[in-house]
Amino acid sequence: MFDLVKPHYKRVWKINPCVSGHMFGVNWPVLARTIVTGKPYPIKCLIIWVGNPAVWAPNTNMVYQALSSPNLELTVVIDRWMNPSCTFADYVLPAQTKSLERPYVATFEDFHPGVTIWERAIEPLGERKDEYWIFRELARRLLPEDKWRDAFPWETLEEADNARLEPLGLTIEEAKDLYVISTWTPRSYEQIDPETGRPRGFATPTGRAELWVTIFKQLGREPLPYYIEPYESPVTQPELAKEYPLILTTGGRFRPQFHSELRQWGMGMREQHPDPLVxxxxxxxxxxxxxxxxxxxxxxxxxRILMKAKISSAIHPKVVNAEASWWYPELPGDKHWWYGNWISNTNVLTPDELETLDPYTGSWQNRALLCKVYRAVGLTPFMQYPTQR
Structure with missing residues (x-):
């Protein structure tokens, strides 16, 4: 897919497309099985940076097998705090927090007609480094000089961010008070390409916004969108629905936490939202x-997992909505407790078998699953605010 998209993206924007986990990354279910089985080839090293797949990836049992696999000879985690993904790591490198310890310049993965700029608030704490520095130093040690300098031409992240702002005639210092710089007109696809004298168009083989996706056709896929029923639903699996009559959504978001962040007591965030809710x-x-x-x-x-009931008339009677990404930093982080990652993590409930994945993107089903809900009788929860500091 990347090889097919790259020439058209570069033709329009003069740079390579953004290779992020949201677009061109290998999906987790395939990666996890490759780690565990060594097929089609062995994976010996895993670097995880500010991602925490132990919590966000589907089928927590398979995630545990992959992260703890003896096939991994080296696991490195780059993150801001210890979390379940760190349990089996050989090294944990402390990362700087964006807009707190390092500046932040972003265009939402190149899909937004604007740029967000946040300045650094404080000097980095301890030995925390930004990801640019970490990967530049890794490249400097592993690649020939011409290769690593081509990939990382700037000495620091701040220099790289200033280079990104240079076409606007700004630096981070000059742009920080603007916060968001947007440009809605003229539309980028209408801009005249100085090399051709014609409108720039879109980064597709036809230069148009494609509903009939030509690259899908090249890959042997149906080029037009179409609907299929979820792999696990009352329609596709009516017998299973008799035992599990409710429809489960596992992607519930809530404030002030974000994804699996800010679960620690004492920061003011967990105090506002102390328990997982369904x-x-x-x-x-x-x-x-x-x-x-x-x-x-x-x-x-x-x-099965534990959560607290939140009664809401805003939801359909046949549906329950469980909050995503729960773990418990107050619990031990060893391989048995695993920061309580088995207790309330909705991905304990999600499938990741390869036949259940979307054939176009490799994404897994985390909504419209079949479930049942019942009282936790006789349970004394221990995930509570620590009374002794």
């Missing part, structure tokens, strides 16, 4: 004998 319609809760704030089990055929 939304249940009042009628459904009444039928199940569940009251507001009670701990409940959410179960699929892959496992």
């Amino acid at each position: 939304e249940i319609h009042p009628e459904t809760a009444r039928e199940l004998g569940i009251a507001e704030g009670e701990w409940v089990w959410i179960e699929t055929k892959r496992g």
